[in-house]
Amino acid sequence: MENTEPKKFSIQKEIVGGLTTFVTMSYIMFVNPSILGDAGVPFNQVFMATIIATVVGTLVMGLYAKYPIAIAPGMGMNAYFAYSIVSADKGLDYKTAFATVFVAGLLFVILSLTPLRKKLIEAIPSSLKYAITAGIGLFIAFIGMRLSGLIQAHESNFVALGDLHSPSVILTMIGLLVTLILYTLRVPGSIFIGMVITGIIAYFTGQLKFEGFVSVPQMPELMITNPIASFGDIVSHGLYAAVFSFLLITLFDTTGTVLGLAKQADLMEGDHLPRSERALFSDAIGTLVGSIFGTSPTSAYIESSSGIAAGARTGIAAVVVALLFALSAFFSPLVGAVSNVAAITAPALIIVGSLMISQVRFLKWDNFAESFPAFLVILTMPLTSSIATGMALGFIFYPIMKLVAREGKEVHPLIYVFGFLFLLQLVFFPH
Template sequence: MFNLKEYGTSVKTEMLAGFTTFLTMVYIVIVNPIILSDAGVPFDQVFTATIIATVVGTLWMALSANYPIAIAPGMGLNAYFAYSVVGASENITYEVAFSAVFIAGVIFIILSLTPFRKQLIEAIPLNLKNGITAGIGLFIAFIGLRMTGIITDHPTNLVTLGDLHSSSVLLSLAGLAITLILMSLNVHGALFIGMIATGFIAYLTGQLSFDNGFTSLPTLPEGIIVSNPFEALSDVWTHSLYAVVFSFLLVTIFDTTGTMIGVAKQAGLMKGNEMPRARKALLSDSIAATVGSMFGTSPTSAYIESSAGVAAGGRTGLTALVVAVLFGFTAFFGPTVAAVSGIAAITAPALIIVGSLMMGAISEIKWNEIDEAFPAFLVILSMPLTSSIATGIALGFITYPLMKIVKGKTKDVHPFVYLFAVLFFYQLFFLGAH
């Protein structure tokens, strides 16, 4: 089924690779519920929904596309959901926001079945793609620093350095140091192991306790949140969430496609510039995003952590199958995850480090060309300063074609970008940014 001989691998190698990928990305079952609970979504709901979306997407990737790539709710998109969509307006409840995720997922499924997806990806300037990735990284790291008190509010300068003697800050710094040491030594699963080590320190110092035990049956307190596609569409229409849907769609498409191609290249699975079974692979993400929104989690994405499994020898969908099974098993450890999630210092180092890794895209920006550099710079700067990923994307898309027009390079801009610029301008100046 997985053609192991054809890809020069074995069951043992694939299982080891799957376990490696799982260790590197299992932090999401702790971090995602913490972020989305800030939007009012019950912790247990997000925990279970995160696992459902991960299992559905990764199983599809394993059994249909036969790639060693895992799917799970994306970092950055969860922050956008919690702080820029739900947090931006009292009228936008998390139920309404999940309707926007659902519609974006359905559109993504349709696009994944048509050539339009490829045209859309090719239309967006590379520098804007890199700027979006770096901006999201900066925003995530900023959230991690604020969660722990390393950075706190300041009446004049907005933010300032927090109390370095507080137990939360000291625990965060210890966790950050441990995780960075593990990553420097190329230890697989460094983020997860760092969390375990930080949690152990928190337990020894009395900051962490397991009053509700360690295991329980998974629950969905809110049941199915989005069940009627027409109601979901009505929510988007009523609250004018077009830009939100577009932002979810845009970031998911680029993030997923870029990650899939990167991991496939690393595994030697590309054929020239083409990715075999690309349509099936992209469907895994779009289906997972749609299903995840129904149960209560933000959009999914292909995980770059899959590269750790590839480095361990993973070449087929059997690696992804192992990841899906392990995530399913994790569903029974809700109380343990809930206890750990109550201590921000345990999970914040992962946010800060993931943010730093995403900032790597900044090196790909053409800084010596002002018409390319400034729009990307504006994206990166505005995301953390406005606490809105969508606003950052919008400002970049508005500025980019304007700069090109001034430089006399109107033909260098794809018609889609001009269309997006008009839509974003209308959203920002007439509908208000979300």
């Protein structure tokens, strides 16, 4: 029988750990509405969807998987939804686009309940996993700089430095500097605190205006995506790559994050994580519920490490996080005002991007057959503003490079299948 007894348990530490995790990751309430708002999703819709998806996913993680890990809409995937799926297809509205999130979530639920999830994770080369994370990091950092005006469009060079004298850019640089100092000093919740300080400066310089702070939560539109029509929407708009991208990213991103956090909390049994399928299921449910109400896929949050460092070891900490997010639903006017000022949220995007690109240190740069496909992924994601395109090129070139290097036997058969499918997608369904 599986041992589910908590290790180093203390109710006080669980509460403190949950509070610490909440403060550290609470920036998502401000950033997610800001990004998805560019896709046309109404603020109240995405704000409440963010709260609901986070509460549901984190509660399932705490009560069912019993781990001190929080679930919330993932950074990078929200940008992919807004700028690569909706904005790239002028005939696609955000409600139809949420069909990709719903189907990916449904497939993720199915995978989390079957042994196939393990085979799929093992099939994907580590170099591509690291590259995808790093590429997404560059992508969201680029978005943060662009939205704040730190960089801007240029006629001949495509991208150039923005106007350093503009109030938005000055505020962004101040916010970035303040947050970097806090983060370097390892202040808990540094990204959130940095946003608070930047917001105060924005308020006194007239860039931030409030029309209230507290209000009764308004339930978002239910069933923003029609589950029955979702599959038809994907076929009619050729959104296969988007579904596949969401599925793969959530699958191995959550798996990698959960394993890393479990090791930190000393919850592993050798190389095995008890109840790992429950942890994946928690994320899958969060994604599925979020798609119905109007937000991008959820993911396990690495910021949970701050709560673990504070002593969290059980699902009680996750329950505390969920309850605090539920209470945050009463502060929509405050969140709405802050999310409308790009200079406040941009530093968070830039810093999170820098943390994600650190994965490049694990790449085998001396093995060209491994490093070049990874390089393509990292390079093309921000340049094409498409996570799917970067993934496609990586999966296409990886097996080709391995075959040329006479290392084709090292490639899992599924990768050849993925490469072929991505090639068909780029040729016939470019997005």
